[in-house]
Amino acid sequence: MYFPPIEGLISGMFILISSFSQKYPPVKFLSEKDRKRILITGGAGFVGSHLTDKLMMDGHEVTVVDNFFTGRKRNVEHWIGHENFELINHDVVEPLYIEVDQIYHLASPASPPNYMYNPIKTLKTNTIGTLNMLGLAKRVGARLLLASTSEVYGDPEVHPQNEEYWGHVNPIGPRACYDEGKRVAETMCYAYMKQEGVEVRVARIFNTFGSRMHMNDGRVVSNFILQALQGEPLTVYGSGSQTRAFQYVSDLVNGLVSLMNSNISSPVNLVNPTLSRSQIQFLPEAQDDPRRRRPDIRKAKMMLGWEPVVPLEEGLNKTIQYFSRELEHQANNQYIPKPKAARQKKGRPRQHN
């Protein structure tokens, strides 16, 4: 029998170990004192997976919880097996018992076609789901950041919208499941803060785009890019005179982390205030579509020292590249996706209770 020399064995082991560690993106070392146990609900989704990347690379222990309704395993697969990472297939509508220091509560469909697809499920996720996560925060003494939305302002009658504005929401319209769901989620955060002393942070997130948006997300940026890449007409709902502000996902993620680690418990708008207008092929407007959205981000700038740094064009270029690669990948798998329209689904949806 042949026994290799011991030095050969040791160097072989080192090569093997370094090839294991190269499997993952580089991760900072944090001392026990600075390393946090962080839960990200919806962590396999578009924003959640970018947040997972940042917190992992910063050296924290990250647990991702997702029910994979709009999230995808693919978005976080590069961390699977890493000692600081855990992925749990779980729906936040059911209670969750784990030990954590911080909770980023992102779980909810976010694009209008997705949240309108099953309004009852959207309501349950934002109400019962938020209640469960606040209960968890209370039990383990964790701080919770709620991913709220500019949609709490509804179709605003005040411009620009700062955090003091109470909003203008149709409580029985097609968007209400999301808008009112997030509004009551905010209410719950402050009830838990006042009654139970839970530390809460509330980010009001405006339109965000970037890689890992789902092909069928249905929001305007992914729709337009997909349509342009497939040589199809760009669909504009209504007159095209509606306004939105867009931010690239990396800016949002930096804002979320700054807010979580700040001492600001009141709501903060997170968005790039540069305004955009859409124009081209005109379709009937979607019901209750906010006509004008113009954010005021002075609070985030002043109190967090945060402001977006990725210009719209640069962010769009990166996103277009991402979607080109996705299309290639899909074509190889013989699947040609169609952008989703923001129409209310008629009748009773089949899945997702």
Ligand SMILES: O=c1ccn([C@@H]2O[C@H](COP(=O)(O)OP(=O)(O)O[C@H]3OC[C@@H](O)[C@H](O)[C@H]3O)[C@@H](O)[C@H]2O)c(=O)[nH]1
């Ligand atoms: O193909 C399309 C898609 C959308 N649009 C229009 O583009 C505008 C933006 O629509 P999006 O679907 O991207 O998103 P909305 O601004 O309506 O909602 C978003 O707002 C803020 C976030 O918190 C939410 O995730 C999301 O609901 C709307 O006026 C919509 O009608 C089009 O003209 N064509």
